[in-house]
Amino acid sequence: MDRRTVLAGLAVSMVLAVFLSPFASPRPDGLERVAEDKGFLHRGEGEPALAAPVPDYAMPGVGREGLATAAAGALGTLLTFAAAAGVAAIAKRRP
Amino acid sequence: MHIPDGFLAARVWGPLWIAGAGGLWWALGAAGRALKDRAVPLMGVMAAFIFAAQMLNFPVAGGTSGHLIGGALAAVLLGPACAVAVIAVVLIVQCLVFQDGGLTALGANVVNMAFIGAALAYFIYAAARGSSRERGRILTAAAVAAWCSVVLASAACALQLALSGTSPLRVVLPAMLAVHALIGVGEAVITCLVLSFVLAVRPDLIYEGGRG
Numbered sequence: 001m002d003r004r005t006v007l008a009g010l011a012v013s014m015v016l017a018v019f020l021s022p023f024a025s026p027r028p029d030g031l032e033r034v035a036e037d038k039g040f041l042h043r044g045e046g047e048p049a050l051a052a053p054v055p056d057y058a059m060p061g062v063g064r065e066g067l068a069t070a071a072a073g074a075l076g077t078l079l080t081f082a083a084a085a086g087v088a089a090i091a092k093r094r095p
Numbered sequence: 096m097h098i099p100d101g102f103l104a105a106r107v108w109g110p111l112w113i114a115g116a117g118g119l120w121w122a123l124g125a126a127g128r129a130l131k132d133r134a135v136p137l138m139g140v141m142a143a144f145i146f147a148a149q150m151l152n153f154p155v156a157g158g159t160s161g162h163l164i165g166g167a168l169a170a171v172l173l174g175p176a177c178a179v180a181v182i183a184v185v186l187i188v189q190c191l192v193f194q195d196g197g198l199t200a201l202g203a204n205v206v207n208m209a210f211i212g213a214a215l216a217y218f219i220y221a222a223a224r225g226s227s228r229e230r231g232r233i234l235t236a237a238a239v240a241a242w243c244s245v246v247l248a249s250a251a252c253a254l255q256l257a258l259s260g261t262s263p264l265r266v267v268l269p270a271m272l273a274v275h276a277l278i279g280v281g282e283a284v285i286t287c288l289v290l291s292f293v294l295a296v297r298p299d300l301i302y303e304g305g306r307g
Binding site for chain 1: 101124136137139141147148151155162180189193194197249252262267270278
């Protein structure tokens with residue numbers, strides 16, 4: 001994998017996560033819609049088993065909603081890149 | 096389709112955690128062998144792209160939205176084992192960092208979106224493509240696999256909800272299938288758009304079985 005392809009792929013991902021994510025549809029997704037229609041949405045609204053640091057793709061402490069989403073997108077893009085590349089490196093080295 | 100905490104009973108999510116972890120262990124072993132002459136950063140780029148694309152909910156009918164799962168896309172580019180690993184990494188980051196998908200439901204989400212969404216998608220794609228190297232055939236096979244993967248994952252999700260006593264199967268299965276039959280069209284379209292681009296600029300990135 002040449003460096004140019006990796007950088008181009010990362011740049012495209014970053015543009016999607018930072019500049020397009022604030023414009024994503026806020027409507028409920030398929031499962032949420034079904035849960036709402038069939039009356040079991042409330043089951044998922046209790047305390048989560050683990051309190052995540054950036055809930056609902058909104059960076060805490062960032063006032064404007066679009067910016068909070070964009071910041072969460074940037075963080076997630078870098079984290080998933082590093083995590084997947086790290087996992088791949090480890091998997092490759094394992095005998 | 097990320098299942099939150101509370102939707103699944105422990106008797107359902109417990110075994111799915113074991114299945115998810117066990118399957119992931121297998122996938123990582125197979126990915127490690129397949130990765131021999133494939134560079135590691137492509138896995139990272141694929142995960143980053145799928146994470147970003149999953150943030151982009153598109154509206155579908157009835158006040159509902161959907162987003163790419165990316166399992167079929169990853170499978171066409173990376174093969175089944177690496178695709179499972181990439182989707183699982185995305186799901187784990189989404190769960191631990193962004194509270195998208197519950198920690199208890201993580202096994203179920205890995206089974207639905209990584210094993211059905213990516214690995215099963217690969218076998219559908221491979222069967223539909225055969226040994227063809229024709230662009231149209233590759234795209235058609237990928238589109239079929241993308242649509243099927245979303246619909247089959249939603250069926251598995253419905254089954255898990257029914258087994259948990261959350262909603263009766265005769266209620267939840269038709270509802271999940273109906274909405275995901277639409278979302279699956281979005282999955283197929285986006286998968287084809289991205290693959291058309293890759294076929295135009297770097298056709299060598301398409302996974303070809305034994306090449307690894």
